[in-house]
Amino acid sequence: AQKVTQAQTEISVVEKEDVTLDCVYETRDTTYYLFWYKQPPSGELVFLIRRNSFDEQNEISGRYSWNFQKSTSSFNFTITASQVVDSAVYFCALSEPAYSGAGSYQLTFGKGTKLSVIP
């Protein structure tokens, strides 16, 4: 069965500090996808990134970067020079192909890490 662990429940940083959110996953499949979502207080999940299991290249998007290491089953997320607007709950998620016929993938989420950026 799939499992996603986000060991950090809450993190507080001072504005402009860098912060890394950890994500460790378990899956028996060789083909899978990893995601990060942001959930602000409004509740809507905002998609940040998707990475497939065959692409271990790290990615940078502005102040965001992601480090995917298959050897340690980790997909960590770093925010550089954090800002107050980054305060939210961040979820790591895993999905495997839907083998039970047509349809889309289902996501397995971690419990989330609440990030507070203090001005």
Add this chain to the structure above:
Amino acid sequence: DAGVTQSPTHLIKTRGQQVTLRCSPKSGHDTVSWYQQALGQGPQFIFQYYEEEERQRGNFPDRFSGHQFPNYSSELNVNALLLGDSALYLCASSLALSNEQFFGPGTRLTVL
């Protein structure tokens, strides 16, 4: 282009009652998934509808049922509500066989 919409925004029910939540997918999407997010937890997959049929189901009791209409919109029904059903219910839409899901704003259900 409207994104995923859900109604109502908030709902208060009492134990034993039944509730229906609604979701309209993003334009062009044909697959709808439902997730339950309890307070302080990550979303948990309830089930997924495609071509008006339930295609996948998570570990939820039969009290949770759904429906998908020809226009791809969907309903989530919960019977015999329990206090533990209080949660944010999220709907996500996608194209069949796609792993990119777009989430709606959710319906916050409170069971008293």
